Amino acid sequence: MIPLSPVLLIASAGALLDGGSLGRRPGWVAGAAALVHHAGYWSHFDHRGGRSNWPLPQTTDCAELATFAGERSVLSDEPPRIGEIFLLWSPSKRRFVHTGIVLASDRFDVVGREPARYECLTIEGGITRTGCIGGEGLARVRRMLVPGRGDRSIRWMGLEVRLTSPRRSVA
Amino acid sequence: MIPPELMDIDTDDAVEEAIKRMRPFIRATAQHLSEGDIELAQDMEQEAGIALWRVDPTRFDATDDEYLHGVLFKTMQKTRRRERAFYR
Numbered sequence: 001m002i003p004l005s006p007v008l009l010i011a012s013a014g015a016l017l018d019g020g021s022l023g024r025r026p027g028w029v030a031g032a033a034a035l036v037h038h039a040g041y042w043s044h045f046d047h048r049g050g051r052s053n054w055p056l057p058q059t060t061d062c063a064e065l066a067t068f069a070g071e072r073s074v075l076s077d078e079p080p081r082i083g084e085i086f087l088l089w090s091p092s093k094r095r096f097v098h099t100g101i102v103l104a105s106d107r108f109d110v111v112g113r114e115p116a117r118y119e120c121l122t123i124e125g126g127i128t129r130t131g132c133i134g135g136e137g138l139a140r141v142r143r144m145l146v147p148g149r150g151d152r153s154i155r156w157m158g159l160e161v162r163l164t165s166p167r168r169s170v171a
Numbered sequence: 172m173i174p175p176e177l178m179d180i181d182t183d184d185a186v187e188e189a190i191k192r193m194r195p196f197i198r199a200t201a202q203h204l205s206e207g208d209i210e211l212a213q214d215m216e217q218e219a220g221i222a223l224w225r226v227d228p229t230r231f232d233a234t235d236d237e238y239l240h241g242v243l244f245k246t247m248q249k250t251r252r253r254e255r256a257f258y259r
Contacts, residue, residue: 017179090230092238097230114225127229130185134232139179144227 002044002053004157006083012043013101013123017140031060032099035125035138036085039101040156055159062087062096069154079118080105080145080153086122088133089150098133100124100141102153108144115148182229189228189239190220196240197247204251211254215247222246 002008016039040054057068066087069075080086080102088098104121121142128135131143145151190197197219205212226242 088230090235091226092231092235097232127180128185129180130188130229131180131182132185132188132229132232137180141180141182143182143229146227 001049002046004044004053004055004159006157008043009040009083009101010103010123013039014103016138017123031062032124032126032133033060033062033065035123036065036099036101039123040085055156056085056154062099065099065154066096066152069152069156072159074155074158076153076155077147078153079107079116079147080120080151081155083157084153084155086120086145087152087154088145089152090133091150096152098124098126102145103140105145115146118145118147119143120145182227185228186220186224189223189231193219193223193239193243197243200244200247204247211251214254215250218246218250219243 013035016035037054037056037058040056041052041058044054045052056065059065065085066075075087076084082102082104084102086100086102087096089095090097100122101124102120102122106119108117108119110117119142121140123139124131124141125138126135127133127137127139127141129137131139131141145153147153197216201212201215201219205215222242223239226239228239231239
């Protein structure tokens with residue numbers, strides 16, 4: 001079994017980028033969640049055993065990812081960290097509308113009573129040329145994540161212990 | 172800081188794009204609310220641009236224009252109230 005590793009996820013996702021251009025790949029039009037699953041699944045695929053240890057469900061629905069993570073206590077409103085899966089909140093639709101993989105994160109201070117912002121470097125699918133949702137592109141993106149405005153990240157590395165702990169498997 | 176040479180897409184471009192797309196609405200609303208006060212209209216347009224940056228246009232699609240219009244309108248109303256209170 002391949003242990004859960006953000007390094008593996010980032011390496012797999014990075015290998016899908018087309019040398020800095022805005023890549024387009026068949027099948028990812030459905031959205032960013034498909035890219036996350038593709039990279040996660042194959043980065044944790046055990047070729048001897050013929051199965052993947054990737055703990056997140058295959059879905060194109062970001063809300064489903066959030067529900068899954070929330071039920072397992074790995075949905076975080078803390079600053080995003082390297083290798084985590086971010087979920088972007090839409091205040092107009094009042095649901096998560098986008099997702100991707102966090103490569104780097106820095107606090108971005110704003111004057112005034114604004115909630116803390118984090119300038120993140122990410123790999124995302126399903127975006128336009130300016131990084132907006134609803135596109136077909138795959139790229140590295142610099143974007144702001146604001147947990148205080150609803151954005152979340154999935155600390156999926158924490159799922160390993162829960163899934164494999166002897167106590168849980170007995171239950 | 173994250174080295175800029177690593178970037179393929181910078182979402183600052185989305186702000187520029189959103190300001191450009193919303194400009195007719197921003198301009199018309201500013202002219203209406205300022206009632207001929209050119210300086211106030213300019214302040215409102217500037218505040219509207221900041222509001223677009225603050226809400227982050229990357230998380231909206233073409234179906235969200237009504238929501239963004241609401242955010243811009245409220246921002247410009249607030250600017251007018253603040254400016255008028257200051258000069259009263």
